[in-house]
Amino acid sequence: MKKSIKNYDLDDLKKEMMAIGEKPFRAEQIFKWLYQDNVTSFEEMTNLSLDLRRRLEENYILGLFKIVHKLESIDGTKKYLLDVQDEEHNMIEAVLMQYHHGYTICVSSQIGCKMGCKFCASTGIPFVRNLEVGEIIEQILTIQRDEKITISNIVFMGIGEPLDNFDHLMKAIAIINHPKGLHIGARHISISTSGIVPKIYELADKQIQCTLSISLHAASNSIRSSMMPINQTYPIETLMEACQYYIKKTNKRISFEYALAKDNNDNIEDAKALVNLLKGMLAHVNLIPINPIEKGIYTKSTNENIIKFRDYLNNHGIITTIRRELGTDINAACGQLRKQNMKE
Numbered sequence: 489m490k491k492s493i494k495n496y497d498l499d500d501l502k503k504e505m506m507a508i509g510e511k512p513f514r515a516e517q518i519f520k521w522l523y524q525d526n527v528t529s530f531e532e533m534t535n536l537s538l539d540l541r542r543r544l545e546e547n548y549i550l551g552l553f554k555i556v557h558k559l560e561s562i563d564g565t566k567k568y569l570l571d572v573q574d575e576e577h578n579m580i581e582a583v584l585m586q587y588h589h590g591y592t593i594c595v596s597s598q599i600g601c602k603m604g605c606k607f608c609a610s611t612g613i614p615f616v617r618n619l620e621v622g623e624i625i626e627q628i629l630t631i632q633r634d635e636k637i638t639i640s641n642i643v644f645m646g647i648g649e650p651l652d653n654f655d656h657l658m659k660a661i662a663i664i665n666h667p668k669g670l671h672i673g674a675r676h677i678s679i680s681t682s683g684i685v686p687k688i689y690e691l692a693d694k695q696i697q698c699t700l701s702i703s704l705h706a707a708s709n710s711i712r713s714s715m716m717p718i719n720q721t722y723p724i725e726t727l728m729e730a731c732q733y734y735i736k737k738t739n740k741r742i743s744f745e746y747a748l749a750k751d752n753n754d755n756i757e758d759a760k761a762l763v764n765l766l767k768g769m770l771a772h773v774n775l776i777p778i779n780p781i782e783k784g785i786y787t788k789s790t791n792e793n794i795i796k797f798r799d800y801l802n803n804h805g806i807i808t809t810i811r812r813e814l815g816t817d818i819n820a821a822c823g824q825l826r827k828q829n830m831k832e
């Protein structure tokens with residue numbers, strides 16, 4: 489099967505070009521057509537010879553997706569169900585959100601997820617495979633084409649565990665960052681992880697300026713393990729050591745995600761434990777009112793509790809915000825749309 493030309497970062501593509509007897513600068517021209525002009529055929533690459541365009545056509549695909557569903561929320565959030573057009577017609581989700589500072593896209597990193605978090609809609613659907621580099625990028629390109637917009641921020645918070653697809657994630661970020669690629673700065677990219685500790689060290693050593701978000705959700709091992717099986721492999725102490733290392737290496741603030749579930753992790757005792765855990769650390773807490781999933785065991789905390797929890801953290805020196813809920817009317821919580829479609 490032909491490979492997507494979007495699986496190659498610029499260095500790889502230069503090598504590909506040289507291997508077929510072309511000059512490396514052709515790769516830069518192709519890059520511009522792919523990521524800045526967002527073309528949908530090799531034919532449109534008019535500064536390449538007809539012969540080269542024909543050879544590209546013979547050897548590669550553009551890896552375009554088909555939009556299966558597009559749901560629009562009253563708040564402007566748009567959720568896409570995308571067919572990646574592989575042999576199995578696997579589906580992934582991507583979400584477009586509009587903030588005052590521009591457009592943010594939430595992208596998926598895998599087809600399905602292995603992590604098994606108890607509150608997540610992706611749990612219960614079998615893991616299929618990692619997304620290819622080009623498939624990570626194509627989510628951005630598809631939505632830019634569809635909406636005729638330029639996306640300025642990217643969050644790896646869709647389906648899948650980005651650090652479990654580390655090499656593809658790194659190459660995708662190289663394409664996203666590159667001035668001849670999508671040219672979006674690392675500071676505008678967030679990677680969210682359930683806490684794959686060895687990969688956090690690896691990421692720290694890469695010294696890229698992305699924001700790291702840790703899906704923490706509890707400050708005690710017993711509660712966290714009950715919500716997230718990964719905590720049995722990498723308990724909180726081990727995770728925090730990796731976070732300290734990340735902060736030391738990158739000098740960047742870590743964002744801790746904490747989904748509040750009623751009577752599970754939303755009492756003042758829990759807030760106290762969280763303060764003790766994060767005290768003195770270069771950290772920020774992002775509280776998420778948990779999005780209840782079908783047959784799930786968790787329900788949303790009351791607004792009153794959420795505010796109390798936030799105020800307690802803020803009053804004890806931990807910068808805390810409540811994540812604005814977007815797109816709840818269109819099932820924008822991770823994995824929900826794909827799950828619904830698979831049932832149908």
Ligand code: SAH
Binds near residue numbers: 680703777780822
């Ligand atoms: N695997 C990565 C990224 C995907 S999930 C991770 O775990 O971080 C993106 C974020 O959404 C994570 O913080 C995750 O914990 C959160 N999330 C998943 N299901 C949720 C739900 N039902 N309600 C609220 N947040 C949820």
